[in-house]
Amino acid sequence: MVRRSICVLLVVTMLVTPTLALAQPVPSSQEPRAPAIPTPQTPQVPPQAPPVDFPVRAPGGVPTAPRPDPCGLVGQQRVQSPEYRLGSGDLLDVQIAGRLDVTRQQVVVDPEGMLTIPPIGSIAVAGITLRETNRRVAERARALLRYAEVSISVQQPRCFEVVLSGEVERPGSLQSSALRRVHDVLLAAGGITPRGSLRRVVVSREGSSVELDLLRFELTGDLADNPLVEEGMRIHVPPRGGSVTLTGAFRRPGEYEIGADGGLRSLLQLTGGVAQAAAAGQARLTRVQPDGRKETLSVDLARALAPPADVPLRPGDVLFVPQLTVLQDVVEVRGAFNGTAESSRTVTAGKPTIVQRFELAQGDRVKDVVGRAGGTAAYADLRLALVERVGAAGPRQRIPIDLHRLLVEKDDTPNIVLENGDVLSLPVAEDKVYVLGEVRNPGGIDFRPDLTPREYVALAGGPTVRARFKNATVTYRNGRSYLLAQAPPLEPGAVVTVPEVSVRWYQDYVTIATTISSLITAYTGLFVLFGGRVNTGDD
Structure with missing residues (x-):
């Protein structure tokens, strides 16, 4: 038993001793060093693109954030559109998949516009789309290989030079993708x-040019006015043309350059038109005349822009469209007023007249509005002014206003309170008397206070044979009529009418019969006078 225990102890000792020996550190000839203190590592900052040395501004001078050069990031761009047109310098990723293997390679379109793909060969691709290139390469590959699927994409688009000139902040050549x-x-x-x-x-480009409307692209996003740049392209920005100003109730009020057609309809279509709460029928167009005088015209946009009508624009025009809330209380004046700088000018009977609208304050009367309109003109017919008023329920009323009584005689009876929508009209004083009807020279005759109605008829050539002079009448501008013999002294604008004699139905036949009878009598007398013979010249 003791012998067995000693043997087990010896075996265990022999097994443990080599393991402990291997675990001991190997003595080194160098002196021990202190452990190194790890130094903190600063995080690596990725390199940034160099800053642009000029501020980028949108067309028209609107500042925007700086942007890198278009070719600075072409290595990170990948064309996805199959309508992209290839050109010299495009880097293409060509992948040909067979039954057992897939071949992938990157090929550059050479300066001649050829794409060389081993083992297919060279294919002309300049100017064609990426979709068409895929089709051509696939046809060539299937002609050589029994089974082949081709996929081509643009890994990096080409970069070329574009020339900018004209009104550009930095004209010259620019690299662009x-x-x-x-x-x-x-x-x-x-x-x-x-x-x-x-x-x-x-x-x-290449001898052809096209004019682009970049404002249309900015407002509508129409890419037809913002095409892709191409190699050899030149972009020229001419000086700014004439502009117009849209103020008031427009969706996009502001100053706009006049378009190529020069019409208002296309400009409003481009800018979104008038606002929903705009009074388009009450627009006012202020225009500078060649002599420097400003003239304001009233424009009903709905009627003036109804196709095919249009309003031609001129440089410096200002179109104002008020809001409906502003027009709740207005009054309009028409006729022989002196007007203001904003009055719309017209001509009536050879005399200048105006049309203008004024805001109506509570309690304004006729005299107040006449003063705002610049007063009455020297050729105004003060006694025949009137106010046209549309009642809440009923026809339009015509209220006579005797401005001579109000302004000259200082009688405030005609100075009525005006209402919203009233129209104050002041006609031009007539300087003629008109003679019409059965006279030899009907028309207007210059007024002379010393002439009687009969003398005016005589100046018109007198009555004709069919005139019934005793029934002649005189009608004055206030609408009253009198017989010629009972008429008061004439005044400018009066109308003298000479009626025609009333003829019964049988009187024309009597006249014809009388004429025929006279001819028969004359012929019979000649026959009897010459004894019933007619001289033929043979005797």
């Missing part, structure tokens, strides 16, 4: 100066 559009290239060049035109940008 084929993915950029005209608007982006102008932004990268600093934008269009305030003096430049946003609606007549000229883009030319």
